Amino acid sequence: MTTITLANRGNTTFEVTGRRPLLDELRDQGVDLPFGCKYGGCITCAAKLIEGEIDQRSQVALNNRQIADGYVILCVARARTDCVLEIGTESHDRLYRNPFLDPLEPHELKADIATAKETPDGLHES
Amino acid sequence: MECCGPGYASPSEAMKAPREEILYTIAIYTGTGIQKPDYLCTIDADPASPTYAQVIHRLEMPNIGDELHHMGWNACSSCFDDGSMSRSYLLVPGVRSSNIYIVDTATDPRAPRLHKTIQGADIKSKTDLSAPHTVHCLGSEIIISMLGNAKGEAPGGYLHLDRDFEILGRWENSMGDIPFGYDFWYQPRHNVMASSEWAAPNTFMPGFDLEEVGHLKYGRRIHLWDFEKKEPKQTFYLGEDGLIPLEVRFHHDPDSTHGFCGAALSSNIIHWWQDGSGDWQWEKIIDVDNEPHPEWPIPVPGVITVILLSMDDRFLYFCNWLHGDIRQYDISDPHNPKLTGQVWMGGLLGKAPEVNGLQITGGPQMIQLSLDGKRLYVTTSLFSTWDNQFYPEIRTNGGCMLMVNCDTENGGMEIDPDFAVDFGKEPNGPSRCHETRYPGGDCTSDIWL
Numbered sequence: 246m247t248t249i250t251l252a253n254r255g256n257t258t259f260e261v262t263g264r265r266p267l268l269d270e271l272r273d274q275g276v277d278l279p280f281g282c283k284y285g286g287c288i289t290c291a292a293k294l295i296e297g298e299i300d301q302r303s304q305v306a307l308n309n310r311q312i313a314d315g316y317v318i319l320c321v322a323r324a325r326t327d328c329v330l331e332i333g334t335e336s337h338d339r340l341y342r343n344p345f346l347d348p349l350e351p352h353e354l355k356a357d358i359a360t361a362k363e364t365p366d367g368l369h370e371s
Numbered sequence: 372m373e374c375c376g377p378g379y380a381s382p383s384e385a386m387k388a389p390r391e392e393i394l395y396t397i398a399i400y401t402g403t404g405i406q407k408p409d410y411l412c413t414i415d416a417d418p419a420s421p422t423y424a425q426v427i428h429r430l431e432m433p434n435i436g437d438e439l440h441h442m443g444w445n446a447c448s449s450c451f452d453d454g455s456m457s458r459s460y461l462l463v464p465g466v467r468s469s470n471i472y473i474v475d476t477a478t479d480p481r482a483p484r485l486h487k488t489i490q491g492a493d494i495k496s497k498t499d500l501s502a503p504h505t506v507h508c509l510g511s512e513i514i515i516s517m518l519g520n521a522k523g524e525a526p527g528g529y530l531h532l533d534r535d536f537e538i539l540g541r542w543e544n545s546m547g548d549i550p551f552g553y554d555f556w557y558q559p560r561h562n563v564m565a566s567s568e569w570a571a572p573n574t575f576m577p578g579f580d581l582e583e584v585g586h587l588k589y590g591r592r593i594h595l596w597d598f599e600k601k602e603p604k605q606t607f608y609l610g611e612d613g614l615i616p617l618e619v620r621f622h623h624d625p626d627s628t629h630g631f632c633g634a635a636l637s638s639n640i641i642h643w644w645q646d647g648s649g650d651w652q653w654e655k656i657i658d659v660d661n662e663p664h665p666e667w668p669i670p671v672p673g674v675i676t677v678i679l680l681s682m683d684d685r686f687l688y689f690c691n692w693l694h695g696d697i698r699q700y701d702i703s704d705p706h707n708p709k710l711t712g713q714v715w716m717g718g719l720l721g722k723a724p725e726v727n728g729l730q731i732t733g734g735p736q737m738i739q740l741s742l743d744g745k746r747l748y749v750t751t752s753l754f755s756t757w758d759n760q761f762y763p764e765i766r767t768n769g770g771c772m773l774m775v776n777c778d779t780e781n782g783g784m785e786i787d788p789d790f791a792v793d794f795g796k797e798p799n800g801p802s803r804c805h806e807t808r809y810p811g812g813d814c815t816s817d818i819w820l
Contacts, residue, residue, distance in 0.1 A: 277406050281436040281467030281576070282501075286523035288577035288756060289402055289436055289467060305523065306577035334404030334766070341759040344581040345667055351582075358586045 250329045251276070252295055253336065261324055267292075267299075268319040271332075278319060278332060285321035292319050293336040297328030310353035314339045377458035378448025378817050382623040382682045385448065385817060388742045391809040392417040393427075393481060395461060396748075396772065398794055398802040401438040402755025403766055405800045408432045409439040411463060411474060412804070413481055414772070414792060416748075424774075424790045426797070428482045432472055437465025438755055441806050443506025445473075445513060445534070448817040449559075456511055456534070460486060461808060464503030464515065466754075467576065469494050471503055471515070473536050480810050487536055495521035497538050500530055502572040505554045507818065514542045518552050518572050525551045525571035547603035551590040557598050558621045558628065559820050561645065564596035565630050566603075567616040578756040584636065589615050593632055593641065595651055607653045612639055618677050622684045625819035629705045631678060633689050638673035640689065642705055656708050657700065659691055662720055671719055676736055676753055681744040682814055686711070686777070690735040692753055693719050693761065697735045697775060699784050711782025714775055717751060719761070727791040732768040733758060739807040740777070740814040747775040747784070752803030769794040769801030 246260045249271065261270040268280055268290055281289030285304035293315045304318035316339075317330075330336075352362035379385035394414040400407045413428035432439065445460040446453075459477035464470070469491025476483045495501055500517035507514055513532040519525060526549050531542035551568035558564075568590020569575055574583060583589060591613050595605040609616060614636035621630040628645035640657035661670035673691030680687055680702075687700045687708060695718015700708040715723035717731030724731060733751030740747050752758050752770040759766065774790035777783070795801045808816065 279402070279404070279406065279436060281401060281438060282523065282572075283468075284521075284523060286573040286576055287467045289438075305573045308577075308580060334402070337759070341578060341756065341763065343760055344579050345669060345671070349580060349582050354580065354582055354586070358583070358588070 247324045248327045249324060251332055252329050253331045253333070263324045265323070266320050267322050267324060271319070276332070279334065280320055283320045285318050288318065288340070290319040291316045291337060291340055293317070293331040295329040295331060298325040299323065299328060300325055308349060308353060308355045309359050310349055311340060313353070316340055376450045376453040376456040377446045378451045378812055380451060381819065382684070385742050385812065386682045386744065388811050390743070391741055391811065394739075394748060394807050394809060395442070395476070395483070396750065396807045397439040397442065397463070397805040398797065399439055399752070399755060399805065400799070400802055401436050401467065402759060403801065403803065405802070406435060407799045408435050409437050409465070411439070411461070411483060413483065424792055426792065430474065430483050430485065432465070433485070433488065434465075434468060434470060436467060437470055438467040439463055439805070440466045440754070441505055442808055443513070443515075444508055444808070444812070444816050446511070447508050447812060449508060449510055449820050453511060458810070458812065462506045462513065462515070464506065465491070466502050466504065469501045469503060476810055489536060489538065494530060494538065498528075498530055498541050500528055500541065502527065503530065504552070507555070507557065510820070512539070516552050516555050516566070518569060523572040523576070527552045543601045545602040548606070549594055549603055550592070553590065553617060554619045556619045556621045556630070557818060558625065558630070559598060559818070560625045561628050562598045563628070564598045565619045565621065565632070565643070566594045566596065567619045567632055568592055569615065569617065575754075576756065578760050584614060589636070591616070593619070593643065593653070605651055607643065609634060609641060609653070612637055612655050613641055616641065617675070618679075620678060620680050620815070623680060623682055623817070623819070624684055627684065631680065631687060633675035633678040635674050635676050636672060638675050638691065640675070640678065640687070640708070644705065654706070656706065659694070662694055664719060677738055679738050679740055679814055681740055681779070682742055683744065686744065686779070686782070688738055688740065688747060690738060690749070691718070692734040692736050695720055695722055695734045697738065697747070697749060697784065699777060699782060701782055712777065712784035714784050714786050716749065716773060716786065726773060726786055727788060729771055729791050729793055730768060731771060732765045733762045733770060737806045739809070741809075742812065742814065744779045745777055747777055748807050749773050749775060750804040750807065752805050755803070758803060765803060767801060769797065770803040771795070772804050
């Protein structure tokens with residue numbers, strides 16, 4: 246079992262198994278969470294990971310900038326360690342951006358079309 | 372005509388129908404932070420009524436997070452000769468959940484009730500389809516464009532339902548080389564259907580990344596289908612002139628081959644027709660210029676998110692959701708449209724931030740025209756995630772509906788000063804309004820065989 250702390254819900258804590266998506270594990274314990282597609286494609290259930298590790302390999306909604314900003318897709322994310330999360334639309338301050346005012350860099354696109362970013366020591370990171 | 376089924380014998384008969392007294396409009400909480408179901412509003416549109424221009428009933432769906440979007444009738448004028456059919460049910464799909472709600476509007480038209488739910492999970496397991504969009508009845512049956520497979524990948528296909536709303540399977544025999552789906556309309560006397568392209572659900576649902584257009588993740592084609600063979604037969608590659616082609620409308624006149632589509636990002640109107648030698652041609656007939664914005668590094672595109680034809684095929688209406696204007700063009704000559712009316716509400720250019728005492732958040736978006744062509748109802752929300760990107764204040768302000776009076780003699784439009792529905796003041800908090808239908812049929816539903 247791992248412990249999930251909801252930072253913007255008075256630091257309330259919940260024990261989860263990590264075997265099912267966090268959306269299901271938390272909703273089963275009475276946490277009111279937004280959601281839509283339930284397959285990791287639509288971003289409605291996005292939350293912000295403040296601390297900890299999460300497996301969200303099957304999400305396809307987030308671009309690399311959103312991932313770098315800590316967003317996780319709860320309907321497919323499983324906890325690997327104890328985590329601290331901000332949930333709900335209050336956590337979406339950096340999730341949505343006007344695409345004309347604030348364009349993405351090539352490495353910030355979704356994983357399937359992003360180009361590798363040059364790093365100062367000549368290595369690439371995706 | 373009492374012997375007959377639903378709808379009207381012809382578009383000109385439809386124009387003589389009684390005035391609409393109530394409207395059905397979608398309102399959503401998905402993506403707003405309010406943990407309530409999306410719902411179907413009944414709005415009083417009778418000027419003689421004490422509750423005129425108010426929401427008089429709300430039918431909440433049984434789930435949250437559906438994102439109700441577009442709707443369609445179980446029957447239209449395509450079953451006018453079928454006395455066993457009636458326009459009694461509104462099909463209300465949820466784009467995100469893939470649930471499809473069948474709403475009974477006949478038992479009590481002012482207070483519609485849920486008749487049946489087609490579960491998104493059933494649709495996915497039986498047809499490998501998701502993300503329902505456009506609903507058209509097909510004689511006594513129904514087809515719905517589905518924008519993705521069960522995993523949200525393009526191109527999806529068409530869900531086929533029988534008259535009792537049981538899943539028959541997929542309607543199409545082949546998607547050919549079509550990369551994306553979105554809207555469709557058919558013109559049976561010419562055995563043709565036209566379909567347009569948004570993007571894969573996994574691309575458009577999380578929001579709009581402009582860069583993905585260049586990576587070919589968004590559509591730029593219109594497809595013509597052999598309607599009887601249920602397979603595509605010709606593609607118009609529109610290129611830069613046709614980025615993100617959305618709403619597709621054929622002329623209401625069933626003998627006509629003329630059709631129109633709004634390319635949202637290019638902000639162009641595309642027109643197609645069959646020429647004298649039987650070949651299908653297309654051209655760009657309207658090009659909305661980008662407008663400078665004081666704070667933007669690049670000019671703002673209009674973003675034409677909807678188009679609509681009056682029942683007599685004389686006027687084309689469309690909205691520039693980012694600019695904030697609604698336009699009326701006389702398309703009596705479809706090759707040479709003439710701008711005859713323009714009004715402003717909301718938008719990013721600051722031309723009309725307040726109308727009828729209402730602060731307008733968002734821009735003009737979905738429109739529905741009365742059958743007689745005189746009243747155009749307009750709502751402001753596009754799609755929850757895209758709203759959140761372009762008009763983030765809509766989360767606290769909600770959407771709104773206005774009515775535009777249209778001059779059908781000389782052309783021209785004027786926002787009605789006495790009609791405003793403020794969805795910012797809904798009982799459960801600010802919601803966002805989207806598509807509108809009328810119980811007696813409307814200008815985006817009926818097709819004549």
